[in-house]
Amino acid sequence: xxxxxxxxxxxxxxxxxxxxxxxxxxxxxxxxxxxxxxxxxxxxxxxxxxxxxxxxxxxxxxxxxxxxxxxxxxxxxxxxxxxxxxxxxxxxxxxxxxxxxxxxxxxxxxx
Amino acid sequence: xxxxxxxxxxxxxxxxxxxxxxxxxxxxxxxxxxxxxxxxxxxxxxxxxxxxxxxxxxxxxxxxxxxxxxxxxxxxxxxxxxxxxxxxxxxxxxxxxxxxxxxxxxxxxxxxx
Numbered sequence: 001x002x003x004x005x006x007x008x009x010x011x012x013x014x015x016x017x018x019x020x021x022x023x024x025x026x027x028x029x030x031x032x033x034x035x036x037x038x039x040x041x042x043x044x045x046x047x048x049x050x051x052x053x054x055x056x057x058x059x060x061x062x063x064x065x066x067x068x069x070x071x072x073x074x075x076x077x078x079x080x081x082x083x084x085x086x087x088x089x090x091x092x093x094x095x096x097x098x099x100x101x102x103x104x105x106x107x108x109x110x111x
Numbered sequence: 112x113x114x115x116x117x118x119x120x121x122x123x124x125x126x127x128x129x130x131x132x133x134x135x136x137x138x139x140x141x142x143x144x145x146x147x148x149x150x151x152x153x154x155x156x157x158x159x160x161x162x163x164x165x166x167x168x169x170x171x172x173x174x175x176x177x178x179x180x181x182x183x184x185x186x187x188x189x190x191x192x193x194x195x196x197x198x199x200x201x202x203x204x205x206x207x208x209x210x211x212x213x214x215x216x217x218x219x220x221x222x223x224x
Contacts, residue, residue: 043115044154044202044215089153096209098144098167101153
């Protein structure tokens with residue numbers, strides 16, 4: 001079945017560092033791809049998405065490009081802030097069907 | 112508030128007891144989802160409602176788990192004869208349409224002693 005694999009955490013960076021969190025997926029065809037973020041004490045919220053190959057999703061300085069050749073959707077940010085500390089989840093979805101999540105990557109940014 | 116509301120936020124119970132978890136979706140959202148998140152893992156799908164009916168219940172782990180949404184709004188996840196392995200955070204999400212963005216609640220943390 002469909003699955004999502006994320007780079008293992010935890011990831012610890014200093015403020016203003018460059019961030020990459022790797023995500024690859026296994027699926028037949030081209031599902032929509034998502035990054036969700038869970039800040040401490042809050043519910044999951046959508047960070048960005050891409051619905052077809054070569055699309056780039058972006059929000060709050062984060063970007064991810066849907067690469068069908070490598071079945072990847074890596075999350076990047078050029079300069080992280082302490083407020084970016086959270087757990088990040090990569091996910092895929094087919095139309096109206098369920099979201100399938102990766103295991104999550106905990107990110108901690110030190111001042 | 113206008114978000115997805117889940118109650119209780121924390122529930123501690125003993126092995127073998129019955130538990131109900133409630134989800135109040137965003138008003139007007141027709142689709143409702145239940146997920147389970149174990150420590151250090153991503154959310155796992157349990158069941159999806161479109162209106163009052165369960166459109167996909169393939170994620171329910173066994174017949175001890177059951178969910179209802181009788182009026183197409185509030186949903187209740189019911190767990191019978193709880194086991195220690197049921198301990199997890201149970202997440203609810205709703206969306207305006209079947210293909211729309213999912214909005215998640217903060218979850219109900221269930222601990223089975």
